[in-house]
Amino acid sequence: MSKFTITIPASSANIGPGFDSFGLSLGLYLRLTVEEQDTWEVKQLSNLLPAFDSYENHFIYMIAEETANHFNKQLPACKLTIESSIPLARGLGSSASAVIAGIELANQLSHLDLSISEKLQLATAKEGHPDNVAASIIGGFVVTAYTENETIHYCKLDSLDMDMVTFIPNVELKTTASRNVLPEQYSRKQAAIASSISNLFIAALINKQYDLAGEMMEKDLFHEPYRSSIIPNYLAIKQKAKQFGAYGTVISGAGPTMIAFVPSGSGEQIVGKMQELFPSYLIQKLEVDNDGVQVSTNKEVAE
The missing domain is CATH 3.30.70.890 (GHMP kinase, C-terminal domain)
Known part of the structure; x- marks a missing residue:
């Protein structure tokens, strides 16, 4: 794909008694329009995104580069146009959505063919707990368990009325x-x-x-x-x-x-x-x- 869009929903976590376990995917979004080109370029179209001074220091790029390197793959250059309706540091999973954006960017550009479980494992390793990232990867209301051997189990509940x-x-x-x-x-x-x-x-x-x-x-x-x-x-x-x-x-x-x-x-x-x-x-x-x-x-x- 020479041009494509990655869309990641916001998330709420804990939901009362589900500390570091329950996650709920919500209709606010981080969107990346990706165009392959010879050099890296990052353009942000939302004031809900943190400032950056070069693409190498952009959080999403760093996650993507780290993910590609993890699988011994090259990350091809591209132009990223980023929009977001997820407010920062408000408890709506802005960090988790950015982590998932980086992982999915590497997945697409470097043709990693990652499974849901692999994406969840990589995202949880960065976030420290799976609740937000599971909801944003899978959607809906997700119950997770992060066991001592770092295995992540999850179950998605039917839609809530x-x-x-x-x-x-x-x-x-x-x-x-x-x-x-x-x-x-x-x-x-x-x-x-x-x-x-x-x-x-x-x-x-x-x-x-x-x-x-x-x-x-x-x-x-x-x-x-x-x-x-x-x-x-x-x-x-x-x-x-x-x-x-x-x-x-x-x-x-x-x-x-x-x-x-x-x-x-x-x-x-x-x-x-x-x-x-x-x-x-x-x-x-x-x-x-x-x-x-x-x-x-x-x-x-x-x-």
């Missing part, structure tokens, strides 16, 4: 800062209770018992109690969203964005009510992306 509403504040929160507030250890009793909450949450989702799922997602013990103090309007957003009919509202990833799971068809109405109460936020109903990373030719994009 709910609307998703995100509350994105105009402040950034780095993942490292959000992780620093977490405890180093949990007692056996804490771990047992937290695990049972997570188990019941997933069972309720599968059975479409969304009231129960919402209750369980708000009872997390792994990370939300520790991060709540550094998330703006944490309690106020949860309480008001519940008042307007949300099943449950949780921190998206490491924050500061929050995401509410609400009855299907009620998303736009809840957005309107919540926007009046939190005017400084970007509040929007987002679709669940069930496709994950996609590669298309220029002709397919036009159609």
Whole structure:
């Protein structure tokens, strides 16, 4: 392919009790239009992308080069035109989407023919946990397990009959800062209770018992109690969203964005009510992306 497009969806992770395990793919996107040429060129068309001074220092290029080198392949030169609707450092998987973009870029340019499992393994090695990257690679709601021998297992749940509403504040929160507030250890009793909450949450989702799922997602013990103090309007957003009919509202990833799971068809109405109460936020109903990373030719994009 001399010209093609790579599209990677945003993601929310943790989803309450699924710390470093649950991921949800959302309808915000990082897009790379790729044109093969003799020299490297990177052009960014969005202010939601970090600044760079040369293509060698561009994060996506560095991931692509590293991936090609890992398989002893050459990375051919190309022109990258990059667009993004995923805000940086907001808990919506901007870093994960960039990692996947680099891996898929190498996959296409160097003809690596990577499987989903191989992409997931490479992306997890860079991110440190599989929740965001699994959702953006596979799409939908994905449950992952990263075992001690670094094997990644995953299961994609059927589509959720709910609307998703995100509350994105105009402040950034780095993942490292959000992780620093977490405890180093949990007692056996804490771990047992937290695990049972997570188990019941997933069972309720599968059975479409969304009231129960919402209750369980708000009872997390792994990370939300520790991060709540550094998330703006944490309690106020949860309480008001519940008042307007949300099943449950949780921190998206490491924050500061929050995401509410609400009855299907009620998303736009809840957005309107919540926007009046939190005017400084970007509040929007987002679709669940069930496709994950996609590669298309220029002709397919036009159609």
